[in-house]
Amino acid sequence: MLHVATPSEILSGRTTDVYFTRTVEVLKKAGLGDVRVRAEFHVSSLPKGYKWAVFTGLKEVVEVLRGKRVTLYAMPEGTLFYENDPIMVIEGPYLEFAVLETAILGIIRHYSSISTKAARVKKILGDKACLYFGARALHPAIQPMADRAAYIGGCDGVATVMGAELMGIKPSGTMPHALMIIFKAAVGDHTAAWVWFDKTMPSDVPRIILADTFLDEREEALLAAKILGDRLYGVRLDTPGSRRGNMRRIVEEVRWSLDLHGYKNVKIFVSGGLDEPQLEVLKDVADGFGVGTAISFPPSIDVAMDIVEVEVNGQWVPITKRGKLPGFKQVYKCGARHVITRWGDPPPCGDPLLAEWIKDGRVVRDLPSESEIRKYVLNQLAEVEL
Known part of the structure; x- marks a missing residue:
């Protein structure tokens, strides 16, 4: 039970x-x-x-x-x-x-x-996108409540299907690392996951590629841009703590490389263990953020x-x-x-x-x-x- x-x-x-x-x-x-x-x-x-x-x-x-x-x-x-x-x-x-x-x-x-924590996050980020990714930190029975609290507190979107549905909005999200891992193991090429995502998802789903699974963030971001071209809306960096180092420098490097190769329109999203101090450091170099545990456990x-x-x-x-x-x-x-x-x-x-x-x-x-x-x-x- x-x-x-x-x-x-x-x-x-x-x-x-x-x-x-x-x-x-x-x-x-x-x-x-x-x-x-x-x-x-x-x-x-x-x-x-x-x-x-x-x-x-x-x-x-x-x-x-x-x-x-x-x-x-x-x-x-x-x-x-x-x-x-x-x-x-x-x-x-x-x-x-x-x-x-x-x-x-x-x-x-x-x-x-x-809601108060979500409002503080939104106050820091201003016009930059803030998506609530905190459902996995909570018991599923209260996920829709947390989605509502985060959204009305200022977050621009929520990730869960039911939470968004109850508010009459569309859920927001990209792709999990599991997708690239399965394609890498099954067909030998994790970038095939991006191609099949593009083929499968309806046109109103933004093509935001998770760009840190197997290669350097800059390399994966450029690969995604070359493969998807104008259809690529953005890349998400969810770099694990053991590989993170200076996250601001990583974002700056990805931005510079994308711009250098003519992909100035590709947006950069950052997620993974973010709270107010990290957001203050990154808010001017990234275009959007996924914030989870900090809002779920405020x-x-x-x-x-x-x-x-x-x-x-x-x-x-x-x-x-x-x-x-x-x-x-x-x-x-x-x-x-x-x-x-x-x-x-x-x-x-x-x-x-x-x-x-x-x-x-x-x-x-x-x-x-x-x-x-x-x-x-x-x-x-x-x-x-x-």
Whole structure:
């Protein structure tokens, strides 16, 4: 069997921490099963060196809470937020969502962590292509989720068939080393793999050749250019660490050689163990990048949920644990900064970010498409620095 939860098990609260089921039992026994609360989701501190994060996962949170006797306030999915910003608030009977806290936090934290890393990568690369190649670093049950998180965070494409299909985009990818190895062993010529790839793939698939399997990167890139001619869109360098040396010099050498022989239009893509430092070094010499593990396993955006108000005799009473700010709050976007106020206070500036997405269990706001969310993220990235 696969140790994964089904959607119905998640929605029914089966993936909760056991102390929430015990809390439900205690509150019911004490006659407090109808107590209404306002529970706030926020980040007290961001990972070291991070100035902002990207809020994602709202689409799935809406599905978890759909039909529940709660009202959900949240920032739009894809909003860049800062330390202590309330990004989401659930209002309603506590027992209506108590056993869902674990799942909701897991959704927001994992989504936002991947999206934030993808946004940082895209901020570094700017107009250069960034493809998410991280599915093989994850359990297959969550690959589509990771693809969505990376794409709306700023990546230009994703590699898996299902992840792309669920978002209505085409999957991106080139070819594995396995293709050249099989042709080399079976017919004695690994370049035949490139020819057969060109013969087999439909015209809308870019001819990007993996150029580092058996020969020097420069030699393989030139061979591919001579064999495929104008049909060659680009070469991908996935040089293993044991042969890599100075990757920037390798890319520069390939670029120089291609240009020297009249192949200036052939693009160069780099993949394999890339993270922010390597991307900073390579971003001006390569045309695109495949980034995987760094986005799949990013620093955690540690979102917490805390009750900040409890309804007593029809009145909302601000209350929370030590170290947290009690009371229902609103966040205003004032240029490139956020201002937090008490809910209902006069607007200090700008536009409010928290809005109703669910009211008494009914979804009241349309959720944007993944492409629209990604565009929203990219527009905000232009306003901030790493």
